[in-house]
Amino acid sequence: MGGEVAVELKLLGVAAILGLVQLLWSAAAARRQQNLKWAAGPRDTPMPITGVAARLHRAFWNFAETFPFFAAGVLGCAAAxxxxxxxxxxxxxxxxxxxxxxxxxxxSGVPLARTLVWFVSMIGLVMLLVALVR
Known part of the structure; x- marks a missing residue:
């Protein structure tokens, strides 16, 4: 019944775990600046975050923007x-x-290296999508 799982599907699972870790890391950093009473409430009044917490929040949402395309590429290639x-x-x-x-x-606030690493991940995403449509 069970065959070997394709490496791309394993990497999809790893990416989902990365997303969960980033979500939890971002939330933990934000809670250090926002009190728990505010976090447990309706959050009607914004409580901005700064510094590392804000960078982790932006990094998570950057992941969340690209992950659906990655998942669609992997699952599309699997189906095809x-x-x-x-x-x-x-x-x-x-x-x-x-x-x-x-x-x-x-x-860490490393600007150029962060951008280059983002670009590498986008090259990988494009490669996957090219494989799907070619």
Whole structure:
């Protein structure tokens, strides 16, 4: 019944875990600036965050913007029987590696390296999508 799971599907799972870790990391950093009473309430009055907490929040939402495209690419390639090629394996690997490095770099305030790592993840995403439509 069980065959080997394609590396791209495993990387999809790793990316989902990365997203969850980033969400929790961002929330924990924000709670250090926002009191728990405010966080547990209706949040009608905004309570802005700054510094590392704000950078982690932006990094998470940057992940959230790209992850659906990655998931669609991996699942589309799986449905089309296109997993296992160089474009899909390397593309998924570059995306996940880039996303894993992006949040810590952003939290640290490293501007150029963060942008280059983001670009690497986008190259991986494009490779995956090219494999789907070619």
């Amino acid at each position: 029987g296109r997993l296992g090629g160089d474009l899909t394996v390397w593309g998924a690997g570059l995306y996940v590696a880039g996303r894993a490095l992006y949040a810590p770099l952003y939290a």
